[in-house]
Amino acid sequence: MSALIEIRGLTKVYERGAQRIEVLHGIDLDIPEGDFVALMGPSGSGKTTLLNLIGGLDTLTDGSLKIDGERIDALSGAALAAWRANTVGFIFQSYNLMPVLNAQRNVELPLLLADMSARERATRAQVALELVGLSDRASHKPNELSGGQQQRVAIARALVSDPRILICDEPTGDLDRKTADEILRMLQSLNRDHGKTIVMVTHDPKAAEYARRTVHLDKGTLVDEAVH
Amino acid sequence: MKYLPLVLGALFRKKWRTFLALLSLMLAFLLLGLGQAVNSLVEGGAEFLGVDRLITQARTSFTQPLPLRLLPRIEAVPGVKRVGWSQFFGGVYQDPRNFFPQFAVDPTRLYDTYPEWILDPDAKRDFVATRNGAIAGRLLAEKYGWKVGDTIPLNSIIWQKRDGGNAWEWKLVGIFDGRDEAWQKRTTIMYLNFAHFDESRVPGAAGLAGVFVVRLSDPQAVDEVAARIDAQFENSPDETKTQSEQEFQIGFLRQIGDIAFIINAILGAAFFSILILTGFIMNQSVRERVPEFGVLKCLGFTDRTVLGLVLGEALALCLLGALLGIALAFAVTALLPADYPARIDGRVLVIAAISAVTLAVVVGLPPAWRAMHLKIVDALAGR
Numbered sequence: 001m002s003a004l005i006e007i008r009g010l011t012k013v014y015e016r017g018a019q020r021i022e023v024l025h026g027i028d029l030d031i032p033e034g035d036f037v038a039l040m041g042p043s044g045s046g047k048t049t050l051l052n053l054i055g056g057l058d059t060l061t062d063g064s065l066k067i068d069g070e071r072i073d074a075l076s077g078a079a080l081a082a083w084r085a086n087t088v089g090f091i092f093q094s095y096n097l098m099p100v101l102n103a104q105r106n107v108e109l110p111l112l113l114a115d116m117s118a119r120e121r122a123t124r125a126q127v128a129l130e131l132v133g134l135s136d137r138a139s140h141k142p143n144e145l146s147g148g149q150q151q152r153v154a155i156a157r158a159l160v161s162d163p164r165i166l167i168c169d170e171p172t173g174d175l176d177r178k179t180a181d182e183i184l185r186m187l188q189s190l191n192r193d194h195g196k197t198i199v200m201v202t203h204d205p206k207a208a209e210y211a212r213r214t215v216h217l218d219k220g221t222l223v224d225e226a227v228h
Numbered sequence: 229m230k231y232l233p234l235v236l237g238a239l240f241r242k243k244w245r246t247f248l249a250l251l252s253l254m255l256a257f258l259l260l261g262l263g264q265a266v267n268s269l270v271e272g273g274a275e276f277l278g279v280d281r282l283i284t285q286a287r288t289s290f291t292q293p294l295p296l297r298l299l300p301r302i303e304a305v306p307g308v309k310r311v312g313w314s315q316f317f318g319g320v321y322q323d324p325r326n327f328f329p330q331f332a333v334d335p336t337r338l339y340d341t342y343p344e345w346i347l348d349p350d351a352k353r354d355f356v357a358t359r360n361g362a363i364a365g366r367l368l369a370e371k372y373g374w375k376v377g378d379t380i381p382l383n384s385i386i387w388q389k390r391d392g393g394n395a396w397e398w399k400l401v402g403i404f405d406g407r408d409e410a411w412q413k414r415t416t417i418m419y420l421n422f423a424h425f426d427e428s429r430v431p432g433a434a435g436l437a438g439v440f441v442v443r444l445s446d447p448q449a450v451d452e453v454a455a456r457i458d459a460q461f462e463n464s465p466d467e468t469k470t471q472s473e474q475e476f477q478i479g480f481l482r483q484i485g486d487i488a489f490i491i492n493a494i495l496g497a498a499f500f501s502i503l504i505l506t507g508f509i510m511n512q513s514v515r516e517r518v519p520e521f522g523v524l525k526c527l528g529f530t531d532r533t534v535l536g537l538v539l540g541e542a543l544a545l546c547l548l549g550a551l552l553g554i555a556l557a558f559a560v561t562a563l564l565p566a567d568y569p570a571r572i573d574g575r576v577l578v579i580a581a582i583s584a585v586t587l588a589v590v591v592g593l594p595p596a597w598r599a600m601h602l603k604i605v606d607a608l609a610g611r
Contacts, residue, residue: 077531118230
């Protein structure tokens with residue numbers, strides 16, 4: 001497998017007033033296309049910061065971050081937004097659905113940025129909802145769905161524009177074990193059957209077992225790596 | 229249009245808050261519409277008046293009478309076709325609330341100066357021949373159920389009779405109409421025979437008239453003839469001010485105050501209040517949705533798109549409020565009786581649209597700017 005995500009000497013420093021906090025120190029990491037990586041580590045180890053940088057949500061302080069050979073850390077704000085829309089799907093711990101929109105409209109959101117007719121948007125959203133087994137809940141608003149169903153809608157939203165990378169930040173953190181396993185099996189299937197490259201932050205060792213490998217961070221550095 | 233569900237969804241997220249904001253905006257735009265209607269009553273009330281008529285009044289004030297002996301000199305001014313005179317009577321009919329304009333005029337000159345009134349020849353003759361004769365406009369006669377031959381008692385709040393009383397009795401000898409719709413709507417006035425008025429009022433005021441009504445032979449020569457008339461009496465005890473009938477009418481209505489200023493002051497206060505309220509609501513709405521803007525940016529929405537979405541919300545809110553307010557103003561003015569011809573014209577739609585857009589930009593830009601500059605990671609964390 002070739003490296004889809006190539007990280008070299010990545011450093012991230014936050015400045016809070018006069019205080020300088022170095023969160024990541026010289027990270028080197030390759031993630032091949034089709035990989036499913038779990039990022040683990042104690043709180044404050046920098047795993048979410050690393051995930052945000054890979055997802056193009058934050059800017060690095062030093063080093064380089066290439067995705068499919070492109071230095072995304074050199075992209076302008078608008079170019080980075082377009083890159084995110086085309087390349088990455090996001091799944092969050094707290095689902096982050098728009099409460100005023102129903103499931104169908106939530107899933108359609110990323111497609112609003114594409115040059116696409118309303119009918120095509122609707123069709124693709126229905127297909128995505130079907131993929132996560134929620135086609136019968138399309139007209140329901142988030143507050144009418146269970147936590148597991150909301151996360152599945154979020155997965156459908158992340159998939160609808162067919163991105164190569166899925167960024168998952170504690171996707172099962174708010175779910176019970178049974179529902180969490182369903183969601184993790186779904187992610188595993190997306191990786192194995194649909195070739196999605198997945199980078200997932202988790203505290204849960206059981207969740208990490210669904211990944212192909214686990215990378216451990218501590219105090220901003222990579223300390224360990226395990227292939228399952 | 230594809231962002232409309234997102235904009236409307238966000239707008240109606242807190243229905244009560246949006247409803248109250250809409251109500252405030254609606255009231256502001258209702259005031260705007262009604263204010264414009266009142267302005268039209270002042271401005272438009274004179275629009276139909278003849279362009280070939282001048283009004284000559286005392287230079288100091290129209291409440292200062294002019295002696296009738298000025299008449300021949302005004303008539304002799306080149307460009308003048310015919311001159312009449314008029315004195316505001318200020319009477320109430322039966323009850324102080326029944327107030328309508330009455331003017332004491334010379335009947336033989338009325339028809340020459342106001343050919344817009346239609347009156348049958350017999351009534352014209354009777355008005356000249358009857359010392360205490362009066363003619364009433366059709367709408368006025370219909371309102372009070374008057375018929376020719378009725379005696380109309382009027383209590384003048386201005387003029388006393390020689391016997392010290394204020395009660396005057398007038399015999400209705402004719403009912404006049406207007407020659408077209410605009411003049412027909414104005415048939416809410418009454419003319420009284422000046423001769424009887426003049427000989428019956430207190431002696432000190434005899435021989436004086438409120439204004440002279442000057443009909444021109446050339447409507448294009450309004451300014452020149454007005455200047456010539458005023459020049460006649462310059463530096464005399466009876467200096468005059470001559471202006472077109474339209475200007476006089478607007479000036480008369482504005483005696484009660486600068487209506488435009490009052491209306492603009494009210495509107496300004498209303499819009500300022502609405503500005504603060506709507507601005508607060510927009511700010512609050514954006515503050516509550518900071519993580520959602522973070523999510524949108526995650527999904528690839530650019531900073532400018534997010535700016536546009538918040539401005540779109542402000543615009544939708546203000547335009548909807550404007551639409552409801554102006555529609556209500558149209559409905560209210562449509563229900564007014566014919567003798568209050570306050571109407572809203574197309575200008576108010578343009579003014580309302582411009583006001584709504586300006587308001588939306590002013591209240592929407594600060595929160596939109598804030599949403600635009602949110603850092604994704606901070607926004608997702610609700611910071």
